[in-house]
Amino acid sequence: MARGIESVSMETIVSLCKRRGIIFPGSEIYGGLANAWDYGPAGVEMKRNVKDAWWRDMVLRRDDVVGLDCALIMHPKTWEASGHLASFSDPYANCPGCGRNWRADHVPGMLWESEWWLSLRRRLRNTSGNAQRDLQRWADGDGKKSAPNLGLVQRPQAVVAALTEVTADFDAPDDLFLAFMRALGADAAGKAQTPCPACGGALSEPKPANLMLATFLGPIRATALEVYLRPETAQGMFVNFRNVVTATRRKLPFGIAQMGKSFRNEITPGNFTFRTREFEQMEMEFFVKPGDDERWHDYWINERFDWYVRHGIRKENLRVRAHEKAELSHYSKATSDVEYRFPWGWAELEGIANRTDYDLKQHAKFSGQDLSFFDEDTKEHVIPYVVEPAAGADRAMLAFLVDAYDEEEVKGEKRTVLRLHPSIAPIKAAVLPLSRHEQLVPLAREVHQALRRRGRWPVEYDDAQSIGRRYRRFDELGAPLCVTVDFQSLEDKQVTVRERDSMEQTRVPIADLERVLAERLEG
RNA sequence: GCGGGAGUAGCUCAGUGGUAGAGCUCCUGCCUUCCAAGCAGGAUGUCGUGGGUUCAAGUCCCAUCUCCCGCUCCA
Numbered sequence: 001m002a003r004g005i006e007s008v009s010m011e012t013i014v015s016l017c018k019r020r021g022i023i024f025p026g027s028e029i030y031g032g033l034a035n036a037w038d039y040g041p042a043g044v045e046m047k048r049n050v051k052d053a054w055w056r057d058m059v060l061r062r063d064d065v066v067g068l069d070c071a072l073i074m075h076p077k078t079w080e081a082s083g084h085l086a087s088f089s090d091p092y093a094n095c096p097g098c099g100r101n102w103r104a105d106h107v108p109g110m111l112w113e114s115e116w117w118l119s120l121r122r123r124l125r126n127t128s129g130n131a132q133r134d135l136q137r138w139a140d141g142d143g144k145k146s147a148p149n150l151g152l153v154q155r156p157q158a159v160v161a162a163l164t165e166v167t168a169d170f171d172a173p174d175d176l177f178l179a180f181m182r183a184l185g186a187d188a189a190g191k192a193q194t195p196c197p198a199c200g201g202a203l204s205e206p207k208p209a210n211l212m213l214a215t216f217l218g219p220i221r222a223t224a225l226e227v228y229l230r231p232e233t234a235q236g237m238f239v240n241f242r243n244v245v246t247a248t249r250r251k252l253p254f255g256i257a258q259m260g261k262s263f264r265n266e267i268t269p270g271n272f273t274f275r276t277r278e279f280e281q282m283e284m285e286f287f288v289k290p291g292d293d294e295r296w297h298d299y300w301i302n303e304r305f306d307w308y309v310r311h312g313i314r315k316e317n318l319r320v321r322a323h324e325k326a327e328l329s330h331y332s333k334a335t336s337d338v339e340y341r342f343p344w345g346w347a348e349l350e351g352i353a354n355r356t357d358y359d360l361k362q363h364a365k366f367s368g369q370d371l372s373f374f375d376e377d378t379k380e381h382v383i384p385y386v387v388e389p390a391a392g393a394d395r396a397m398l399a400f401l402v403d404a405y406d407e408e409e410v411k412g413e414k415r416t417v418l419r420l421h422p423s424i425a426p427i428k429a430a431v432l433p434l435s436r437h438e439q440l441v442p443l444a445r446e447v448h449q450a451l452r453r454r455g456r457w458p459v460e461y462d463d464a465q466s467i468g469r470r471y472r473r474f475d476e477l478g479a480p481l482c483v484t485v486d487f488q489s490l491e492d493k494q495v496t497v498r499e500r501d502s503m504e505q506t507r508v509p510i511a512d513l514e515r516v517l518a519e520r521l522e523g
Numbered sequence: 524g525c526g527g528g529a530g531u532a533g534c535u536c537a538g539u540g541g542u543a544g545a546g547c548u549c550c551u552g553c554c555u556u557c558c559a560a561g562c563a564g565g566a567u568g569u570c571g572u573g574g575g576u577u578c579a580a581g582u583c584c585c586a587u588c589u590c591c592c593g594c595u596c597c598a
Contacts, residue, residue: 011591019534019548025590032590092595094524101524102595110595198594204524211596232598267524267596274598281598329597337598344593351598392598413559435556464549468558475558487555496557503558 008405010343014272016416017401020477022046022426023273035269035276042477043397045426045458047280050397051259053311053423054282058257058389065255065284066248070236072261073227078235079212081366082359087330088211088231092267093194097149097201101267104206110197111181112173116147117197124168131166135159143200150200151186151193159186213263213277229263234388237285238359241371252373252384253296255286259393271344273394280393285386289375290357293385294334297354301336304350304389308338308396312421313403317341331358338391340399349399350391357383400424404478410503418478419501422521427479428457429517432470434486436463444485447495447510454514457521475500481520483513 017023022043026036039047059065079085091104102110111117123138124131139156152159163183170177178194185195185202193202212231218224230236237244237256244256259282269275288296301320309315323335335353339346360383364371372381404420422428431451433444441463448461460479462470467484474482484496489510497516498505508516 014591015534028590030589034590095594096525100594106595262598264597268594270592272591275596279598283598327596348598390598395598410558415558432557435554437555440555466556466558466560468556468560470559471557472559484557486557498557505557 007343008402008407010272013343013398013401013405016405016418016476017043020473022401022477036278037273037276037394042426046400046420046424047393047397049424049426050311050400051280051282051393054307054391054393054396055257055259057307057310058255058282058284062255064253065257065286066244066250068237068240068244068256068258069260070233070240070258072230073215073217074230074235074239076225076227077366078239078363079228079231081362082235082238083330083362084212084228084231088264091206093203093206095149095196095199095201095203097196097199100196100198102197102203107194107197107203108173108178108181111195112170112177114197116143116150116200117181119143119146121168124166127168132160132163135163135166147195147200149202150184150195151202152184153200155186155188158190159184162186162190211265211267213265231264232262232390233258233260233281233283234285234355234390235359237283238363238371238386241287241360241363242369245373252375253286253288253292255284257282257284259283271342271347273398274342274347276394279395281390282393282396283388283390285355285388287373287384287386290382290385293354293356293387296387297334297336297352300387300389301338301352304352304391305338308340308349308399311400311424312419313340313399317403319346321346329353331355340395340403342399342402347395349395350389352387352389355386355388357385359386360384415472415475417475417500420478420480422480425478425480426458427460427474427477428521429481429483430460430462430470430474430479431483431485432461432467433463434467434484437487439490440485440487443489447483447485447513451514451517456514457517471498471503481517483517 018025020042021040024038024040025032026038027033059067092101093104093107094101119142120138123134123142127134135152136156139153143150143153147153182192182194185193185200187193187202195201196203212228214226214228216224217227236258240256244250260280261278262281263278266275266277269277286296286300305318305320308318317340319339321337321339323337328335333354333356335351337348338350338352340349360371371383373384375382400420401418404418406417406419408415408417429451431444431448433440444463445461448459451457451459460474462473464470471482478500480500482498484498486496489495493510494507495510495513496505497508
């Protein structure tokens with residue numbers, strides 16, 4: 001679909017969302033709460049449309065996926081087994097120079113690949129024969145740009161003097177390498193410090209962090225059980241794997257799908273609803289025979305990419321990106337992200353991971369239960385592999401909003417319109433009397449009520465201000481259709497159906513209205 | 524956490540130490556009015572909060588809160 005504008009600022013989207021009741025800043029009357037967002041009357045319809053579309057395509061239309069809605073608070077052992085307790089509570093070190101936070105155990109690796117080390121290493125390898133002079137020169141030149149806060153750059157003479165050995169030839173980011181790095185990062189007192197991979201600043205001592213949100217189960221704090229709000233819905237599917245197989249007599253391959261809230265103490269929330277600490281996931285765990293996992297992984301990557309396109313996102317703003325080995329999660333053998341081109345850059349909408357048999361094995365181990373599956377063909381027990389398409393409902397909705405946003409010029413005036421796919425649009429139609437004339441209003445209300453009572457779509461009624469203003473108002477909400485009742489309607493019992501994108505109008509008998517709307521909205 | 528920007532009407536913002544403003548919006552009424560129309564009338568403010576300087580503070584000073592944008596990761 002042609003668009004009048006190429007890109008839109010996030011600010012514009014945030015402001016439109018607030019103005020039209022799609023998304024409000026959270027707890028606003030108390031001055032707001034950072035990174036909390038509330039879905040308003042139109043927003044709740046739209047988000048529900050996103051989730052309905054997902055559920056319809058992932059569960060209802062398939063015979064190999066069933067649904068689940070599991071408790072948000074799960075047994076604490078769940079998170080030990082899943083690995084979240086360990087990998088979500090890594091210590092983090094902060095850089096006072098540039099403010100970045102680094103997972104302490106990732107720092108050596110990050111330093112190994114850091115821009116400033118690569119630059120320094122080049123210098124040392126093309127040595128002039130005098131390593132100390134090389135260091136000094138680098139500190140005065142490239143080092144100033146790439147690692148301005150590094151001890152070596154700030155106090156070259158003192159740091160160089162304290163070095164016992166200088167070499168560029170390390171095999172890996174090991175202890176030896178780290179010791180060298182720490183010597184380069186020495187502070188004003190001459191004490192070795194771990195430098196920041198980004199700017200060279202002396203990192204703080206690692207501080208414990210827990211990325212899971214804890215709460216207390218039980219009214220008396222002293223005796224309460226400390227539990228976690230789930231950081232992902234996925235574990236619910238693994239924990240209920242046995243139950244689902246028994247209750248529904250599933251055969252491999254099959255999937256279990258779930259939508260719901262998850263919570264993470266993100267270090268860097270932001271970008272509107274893109275990264276929040278409370279968010280809604282749409283996840284599906286697809287269990288397959290070991291050996292079939294790679295084929296199914298490819299299948300789901302394609303399937304999920306197509307889903308976004310099918311519901312209105314332009315192909316050129318979507319891409320699939322495979323994870324590098326280093327960025328894989330602790331449970332994953334391979335992961336590909338579906339990314340969307342947001343105003344601030346490409347960012348993940350959904351991750352399609354090959355989780356292998358990691359989760360089921362872990363839960364079998366921690367629970368002592370047998371989570372294997374009897375394969376009728378080979379007559380042996382296998383632990384299924386799992387392919388997981390995990391999408392963010394809030395992220396998907398944000399992408400739909402951003403992608404639909406358009407401005408165009410109509411008769412010298414700016415027209416703002418959300419060109420949402422009818423399946424996603426929060427309000428499907430508005431019934432508008434041409435004016436508030438006493439003869440028009442009753443008929444318009446009657447038409448509106450008839451559609452409302454059917455309960456099929458959210459349909460609005462509006463008689464305030466001029467007809468043009470009202471068309472604009474519903475364009476901003478992305479309502480695909482407007483139904484206008486005029487004076488002629490009183491005589492011929494016909495109304496005008498006006499299309500959002502083309503602004504074209506068609507006369508339709510009131511008796512056929514629902515059928516015509518259905519054709520245009522669902523056909 | 525750190526840096527940058529910003530808090531004045533529902534929204535966008537102006538405001539030079541001296542009576543709190545504009546445009547849009549919103550509400551009511553009128554008009555047989557099809558793409559942000561016109562006319563008439565109307566509503567809306569702890570100027571983020573607390574302190575200080577001053578005869579006088581939205582404006583100057585100090586503190587504080589909050590939001591937005593940017594920085595290892597994830598949905």
